[in-house]
Amino acid sequence: MFTTRPVLTGTLGMVASTHWLASAVGMRTLEAGGNAFDAAAAAGFTLSVVEPHLNGPGGDAPVIGHRAADAHTFVVCGQGVVPALATTEAYRELGVTEVPGTGHLAAVVPGAFGAWLDLLARYGTLPLADVLGPAIGYARDGYPLVAAAARTVATVSDMFRAHWPTSAQVYLPGGVPPGPGERFRNPDLARTFERLLAEASAAGPDREAQIEAARRAFYEGFVAETVDAFVAGTPVLDATGRAHTGFLRADDLAAWRATEEPTVAVPFAGVEVHKTGPWGQGPVLLQQLRLLEALGVEDLVRDVVEREGRGADDRGGPQAELVHAVVEVAKLAFADRDAWYGDSADVPLDALLSTAYAVERAALVGAGADDGFRPGAPAGRPPRLARALVAARALADAGGPDGDGGPLGAGLGEPTVAPTGLTRGDTCHVDVVDRWGNQVSATPSGGWLQSSPVVPGLGFALPTRAQMCWLEDGLPASLVPGRRPRTTLSPALALGAGHGFAFGTPGGDQQDQWPVPFLLRHVVGGSDLQAAIDAPTWHSTHVHGSFHPRAHTPRGVVLESRLGADVPGALEARGHAVVDAGAWSLGRLSAAGVAPNGWLYAAANPRGQQGYATGR
Structure with missing residues (x-):
């Protein structure tokens, strides 16, 4: 598969970030x-x-x-x-x-x-x-x-x-x-x-x-x-x-x-993926991985990666099937995020991340695009949703504003900004590994x-x-003095036996969507780190935005056109509302870590011509 840059390898250290100056400063620090x-x-x-x-x-x-x-x-x-x-x-x-x-x-x-x-x-x-x-x-x-x-x-x-x-x-x-x-x-x-x-x-x-x-x-x-x-x-x-x-x-x-806390982690494809607790949205990535494992997508991923590797023109069917599975899983996991995550209540995290719950939820994935909002009932607890979220969903379902649906609203990872300063939020990211094998994702x-x-x-x-925060009392993400807002910020580590990598991306609600295809390609499909970042990607806009006005596009899927000319049609035939965001438009992923062969390695996103990895 064509890649924009080589995977960097070395022994001293690696830094990858969303801005070349930050990467250079990080490397200068390692060299010092x-x-x-x-x-x-x-x-x-x-x-x-x-x-x-x-x-x-x-x-x-x-x-x-x-x-x-x-x-x-x-x-x-x-x-x-x-x-x-x-x-x-x-x-x-x-x-x-x-x-x-x-x-x-x-x-x-x-x-x-x-x-x-x-x-x-x-x-x-x-x-x-x-x-x-x-x-x-x-x-x-x-x-x-x-x-x-x-x-x-x-x-x-x-x-x-x-x-x-x-x-x-x-x-x-x-x-x-x-x-x-x-x-x-x-x-x-x-x-x-x-x-x-x-x-x-x-x-x-x-x-x-x-x-x-x-x-x-x-x-x-x-x-x-x-x-x-x-x-x-x-x-x-x-x-x-x-x-x-x-x-x-x-x-x-x-x-x-600032506090130090344990990570939340689940095993997946030979690594253990670590995220923050449910005061942020981090565990929603773990839920998606659990669901995809329950669906048994490994062979499908390997098929897609193999076809991409030889430049095959016949990858549209398997690729569309993979996009469909990942999008439907995202809908279920993010519905749980909206119902259950927050710092203002007890979150049933063990149940949400259990294998049994994943199997139960994965059974809801059908052949067509679901247009519902289906949070689950982990440990038998019924979900409770914010009234404003229910109202926002009803507005979008009725054909009202869909502020998150277009590619400009959730593209390269830059924020959408109104003249009043209202921002649909975004961020930056950095990953580091040093000669001793220490790793950081921030x-x-x-x-x-x-x-x-x-x-x-x-x-x-x-x-x-x-x-x-919600100004409605009694919700996991209700506004409570001294509590943390339920943030979208979501650094990550994937650790194996003597190897692993730090990774992440800006992108608001997409911070735990764009890494899913990346992880599938790298840890399941065997693509190298840069190829997995460069590969065409996608995300669902059916999930509710975390920023005002909490909008969503029913059945919405935003994708990069490099997925293949026949993929949009195949997804539309399943009922998805597809938006082509262009060839190189989604995500700002970076990663750095220790490869299974012992080399330090790193890669960074080429989209936007701003992120860089450096190392030696």
């Missing part, structure tokens, strides 16, 4: 003697500077790591929690029935910076100055602004000028949006990072004491104080069409710390420049992740 945890943090800090439309230091960052020396696999949760003042009653008193996707009302505790510091303190080896230094340099001296970021700024520039002057000051230099490829600087962010480093240095020579001092300066010091004053004292326009102050306070930041996100105004003097925006 750092380990995978140092490199991931350095790349993560860099991403927070060079992809400001996709993440920021005030955003969110779930991280999955694997320490090879003792086979310790873990999650560092950098998802901030709902503020103490943000009760459902408080929103209702404002006349707000849904948490808006922009502005102060959606702000939660910023978790990304704390997550990177926690990873460094527990598992890193290098001083904070070495890890944070490259990000400071790019913020201070400038970097080439990617075209998608320039488009995002241009889209919201009128709102910045009229309503968010702190954002206009940073992102409209000279009063006009920067152009694609223009050298862009954020001196306020550079000064914030430099002040944090100064606080760290003042703590003395001990590395961990320095990291803790930087954490305190952020969460208990000048950053928290500035955030508090801005959110409590400055009303800003949000997606309700009105200006509001917010609920986030310095006490919320001071009370929060999906930093939030703090989008277009969804929250820049905090004056700090140079970054706040996370608007509370928009993921």
Whole structure:
């Protein structure tokens, strides 16, 4: 099969990410003697500077790591929690029935910076100055602004000028949006990072004491104080069409710390796939793998990969059959996500991931496209759905707006942005492996420049992740102070005996759809890492979007045309509503790990001409 790039192999280390500068910084860190945890943090800090439309230091960052020396696999949760003042009653008193996707009302505790510091303190080896230094340099001296970021700024520039002057000051230099490829600087962010480093240095020579001092300066010091004053004292326009102050306070930041948690994992095709807990959507990938295993798709996958490998023109039948199976499985798994996942209730995860439940659910997959919404009853517990979700589904079923259905709404992994800053959410990703076999997968996100105004003097925006919560009480994903919003962020590891790889992709709700064909091709079909990333892919838009207005397209399937000319027709004959998104349009996958033969290896997505893998 044709591939765009070789699989990189080596012995020192590998970094793959959604931006070439972050990959280069991660590799520089490995070459300086750092380990995978140092490199991931350095790349993560860099991403927070060079992809400001996709993440920021005030955003969110779930991280999955694997320490090879003792086979310790873990999650560092950098998802901030709902503020103490943000009760459902408080929103209702404002006349707000849904948490808006922009502005102060959606702000939660910023978790990304704390997550990177926690990873460094527990598992890193290098001083904070070495890890944070490259990000400071790019913020201070400038970097080439990617075209998608320039488009995002241009889209919201009128709102910045009229309503968010702190954002206009940073992102409209000279009063006009920067152009694609223009050298862009954020001196306020550079000064914030430099002040944090100064606080760290003042703590003395001990590395961990320095990291803790930087954490305190952020969460208990000048950053928290500035955030508090801005959110409590400055009303800003949000997606309700009105200006509001917010609920986030310095006490919320001071009370929060990144936590280390166990992963959730299931065996699949000779590896164990690890995800975060059901406070995020990560286990939905595991449910899909369980269902596909119950359906027995292995021979079908191998047939498709073999035909692709020899460039056969007769792959349409098997390919359409595989797409159908994966799409129908996604509908069932994501229905369970919407009914059961969240941090505000007990999630019956063991039942959801059990073999017996997978067999029971797989029996619902028929020959035609199902047009229903069928969450299950794990352990005999009946599902309860949010009223707003039921209403959104009814609207789409009646032919109303289908905001997630078209390829522009869920393509390369870039967010869909309205002039008001309303974003259908997206993120970035980084994977690292080092010479010792340590591995990291991280999906930093939030703090989008277009969804929250820049905090004056700090140079970054706040996370608007509370928009993921329901203002209906008693649901797993209900808004509850101190609880985490049910995020879409979904890093992953696949580990075998002495081998394995970190992987993931941006893409909102597609973060746990695009990896399914990738895993099937790589671990079942035997495609190499780059070929599995390059291969044409697809996703279902029948599943409900996690972002307002929670839309879906009944029976919708978005696919890349390289799947074959006869695939769309074959799927339509089964009842699917097919959208051709073009030849190279879906996903931003990357991966890095230890191959079964002992080589370190990595690959990255060519779509969008931005993601790169590097290593030696």
